[in-house]
Amino acid sequence: MNINEVDTALAAQGWAVLPNIVRADLIDSLVAALPSSLERRNQIRQRNGVLDNTTGTLHHLLMDDECYVGLLDALSVVEPILKQYFGGNFILNSYGGVVNEHDSRSYVHQVHRDIRFGSDHRRFMLNILVMLDDFTPENGATHLLSHSQNVQEKPDDESFYKESSRATGPRGSVLMFDSRLWHATGRNVTHLPRRALTLTFTSPFFKPQLDYARQFGYSNIDTCNGWMRQVLGFNARVPESLDEFYVPVEQRFYQRGQD
Incomplete structure (x- = not known):
């Protein structure tokens, strides 16, 4: 995994596949956990x-x-790529x-x-797809x-599917791509499911789509290594009171370097 080669690919074509990043036993656990997770969400969506x-x-x-949580921890292996892409820190979005x-x-x-704006000078968002x-x-x-x-207008379907590339790779591989890139899930014509986890990371001053720090729990901060504390957003929290401010x-919610 050459950091500069990956960063060059992200800057040029907008995406890169890193093969065999996640170990097989963790992939097996994730595959086993997905059905109950999907059923839980379908019940909530149907109710609402x-x-x-x-x-x-x-x-x-x-x-x-x-x-x-184990997968997020395992993705610390790509931290150098993320730091180079963002030019600094980032959080899970x-x-x-x-x-x-x-x-x-x-x-x-x-x-x-997945994001409508950005620039080559300052990158705001990156997608990571884990192939299960x-x-x-x-x-x-x-x-x-x-x-x-850098293409603002959505391409028509005919030209998109004619010109698009396909991100292929073995289970356990990771697809990274600039969130401004036009993309789409492909049609599965086989009779087996094709599963993936889809994570996005943003600059720390972006609001995450869910309050992951609170969901993980303030009482569990001491179990986090530096990577997990950063990506879960514990270093980019907003104080709730003067006593917290x-x-x-070293105890502040909003640490230095979160710009």
């Missing part, structure tokens, strides 16, 4: 009337099972997943991008329109 167009999608998985079944359809199959199965063209490997991170530097 928001089930349409969400087939196979999962959001905010962090505290469903210890294996999801979202932690989701996709179970792409045979001929299934949801919003992730539509051509889209082998990714192939047949089972719906992600479509990515290379070099489209007036503390020694």
Whole structure:
């Protein structure tokens, strides 16, 4: 894993696949945990009337099972790439997943991008997709329109699918891509599911999609290493009172270097 090569690929084509990043036993645990996580979310969506167009999608998985926390911890191996990409620190913005079944359809199959603005000078958001199965063209490997991170107008479907590349790789591999890149989940024409976890990271001053620090628990801060404390957002919290504000530097919620 050459940091400069990955950063060059992210800057040029907008994406890169890093093979065999996550160990096999952790992948097995994640695959086993997904069905109950999906069922839990489907029950909530059905109860709240928001089930349409969400087939196979999962959001905010962090505290469903210890294996999801374990994966986030394991991704510390790519910290040097993230630091170079952002030019400094970053936090977890979202932690989701996709179970792409045979001929299934949801919003992730539509051509889209995950942030509408940004610049080459200051990067605000990066996607990390963890392949829980082998990714192939047949089972719906992600479509990515290379070099489209600076294309503001959404491409039409015909030109997108004609020109897009496919992110293929063995289970345990990681796809990293600039969140401005136009992309879409591919159609699965096999009869086996193609599963993935989808995480996004942003500059620390962005609001995460869920309060992951609070969900993880302030009482558990002491169990976090430096990587986990940073990505969970414990270093970029907002004080709730003057007593929380007036503390020694090392105890502050909003640490230095979170710009």
